Amino acid sequence: MREKEEQIRAVELINDGHSHKNLSSGVLCPTTFNRHKTPLCNKSPSCRFHSITTSPPLRRSPPPAFLDSAALKWSLKAFTALLPSYSSSQVQNLITASFFIIVSVYLSQFINTLTSMWYTVVMISPVMVTSIGVNYGQIGDNLPSPEEVVPLVKSIGATKVKLYDANPEILKAFSGTGVEFIVGLGNEYLSKMKDPSKALTWIKQNVTPFLPATNITCITIGNEILALNDSSLTDSLLPAMQGVHSALVTAGLSDQIAVTTAHSLAILQTSFPPSAGEFSPGVIDYLKPILEFHQKTDSPFLINAYPFFAYKGSPKEIPLDFVLFQQNQGVVDPTTGFHYDNMLFAQIDAVYSALAAAGYKTLKVQISETGWPSKGDDDEFGATPENAKRYNGNLIKLMKNEKTKTPLRPNNDLIIYVFALFNENMKPGPTSERNYGLFKPDGTQAYSLGFTLNDVVKGGSGGGNSSSNGGGKTPVLPMTPVAPDNASTGYLAISSAPGKRTGKEAVLSMVVIMLLARHLL
Structure with a gap:
């Protein structure tokens, strides 16, 4: 009963715009972070801290080392305050997943470049x-x-x-x-x-x-x-x-x-x-x-x-x-x-x-x-x-x-x-x-x-x-070479739209993204 009263008191403090403490110990977030009321914090009980105080954290593998710095920990807590439906560990996993998804997108671009280079070597070299x-x-x-x-x-x-x-x-x-x-x-x-x-x-x-x-x-x-x-x-x-x-x-x-x-x-x-x-x-x-x-x-x-x-x-x-x-x-x-x-x-x-x-x-x-x-x-x-x-x-x-x-x-x-x-x-x-x-x-x-x-x-x-x-x-x-009748076998076979990936490259990119997301989430 006393624990529930403390939770309600914490919500009231937030809605009043005052600084507040973590229910256990230490600073939850700096006072400057909450100086302005937002539509989100004026909604009770769906406060941005609601899920943190009521939902037990999911058991997940620890975050990668690059997320373990003090600055990133503070950023995670600040970002967590904006997500009412996720625990801090879930947010960490989401950020990690997002990072690897971004990497996979760049990887797909790299694959596209390698494919173009392969076409250049295989298709162009015989006629150069x-x-x-x-x-x-x-x-x-x-x-x-x-x-x-x-x-x-x-x-x-x-x-x-x-x-x-x-x-x-x-x-x-x-x-x-x-x-x-x-x-x-x-x-x-x-x-x-x-x-x-x-x-x-x-x-x-x-x-x-x-x-x-x-x-x-x-x-x-x-x-x-x-x-x-x-x-x-x-x-x-x-x-x-x-x-x-x-x-x-x-x-x-x-x-x-x-x-x-x-x-x-x-x-x-x-x-x-x-x-x-x-x-x-x-x-x-x-x-x-x-x-x-x-x-x-x-x-x-x-x-x-x-x-x-x-x-x-x-x-x-x-x-x-x-x-x-x-x-x-x-x-x-x-x-x-x-x-x-x-x-x-x-x-x-x-x-x-x-x-x-x-x-x-x-x-x-x-x-x-x-x-x-x-x-x-x-x-x-x-x-x-x-x-x-x-x-x-x-x-x-x-x-x-x-x-x-x-x-x-x-x-x-x-x-x-x-x-x-x-x-x-x-x-x-x-x-x-x-x-x-x-x-x-x-x-x-x-x-x-x-x-x-x-x-x-x-x-x-x-x-x-x-x-x-x-x-x-x-x-x-x-003055310029004429394209062969069958463009797929000539030196002009490379697509003129370098920003578009072929079907095989797109499928490979999606597979990479799905495997990473499945592993992390």
Whole structure:
């Protein structure tokens, strides 16, 4: 009877707005908490403390440790005062359950992200390709406009273009495409570029105006200088590279744009077996300071490698399939035991060996030129559309399938620039020099590459993937990939609404929530 009277007295004190004590001992809640009457506290006996004084607590497992701090205990008691129908232990369980439900919701979002990543890896990866490079020469009087060239570059999957100059019309045409550019300074510029101030003027006129819309990543100084036996050019090469690099530092572009030069494979004294590769004694004194420059500036070592020349010189000794990336027995390096099934990779490993022998094992190597002509003079054995198709087509397939690692560098994918984009009718030299192009000047294929290009590209004399419309103008190709007919198997299969979960994800999320709630409540 006395206990019931104390309960009634406690309710009266609450309704009067006074501070109050717990019926057992200690402060139930601070006086400032109850300074204002609310509709809830004016309702008797359904007072917010009613259930606490009359309902025995349920036997539940103790709350997690993160709920055991003094501040949280006070918050629980304060929150309990607002819930007339729950005991403090029930409120603790409700808060714990709410916490885990929130966690489960975020978990479902995480599952959604993982699912999207899985789709990205499984569905997109098969069609994503290693970057393909192409040389864009311009020694012709019938070449298409740069605007017409952009879709042709895209059609072969090329993401890198190498120029032999800094043609402003080309750089402007490729603005916003994301294609990486190597621009070039011809041999005639070497003496001027030794002066950093003149180099800076050239950069301000030919590079800076196109950044960042056009992605210029490298400048080449001259081409195959060390193989020309021209002492004036040889003596000017490194100072010109240093002058351009200094100008880039001044312009704040040295971290974005590298400086290098392209070498002929003729600078090697020995190229087979690959492990025996070494540089010619006649160039090593000039080359070592250049290699030191590459190491200090972290710029790539560029090499022009043409298995065609090796086959042309010894067609009876060198198996054609070995140089065309066709199935063959290959060769084995007797020193390393590495097996080579194509000549190009053997040549590049010879370059790696020569660099190591010179003390520069860690330099990055890129193939700045390689290709095969579709036509040649009578003594240019192997220069046919069929062989050009096999060499360039198989090489591009290797790049698409990310199979450009050599036996000596199994962890490094080679960056390769195919020579060349067009047949250039004004190039001097043998007939082959004017017939290295993947395309004719009218935009048709010079020969089939053996894989499907964009359907709008017209086939050339060597066969094509689509019919010619007889026109002489370069066709305009779409700049974006077309979705496959069956979207569930293509790279566009991911939903365009990232905020919506699929059925399986929603079910999994609900199962997690139900299991947690069942365990906690």
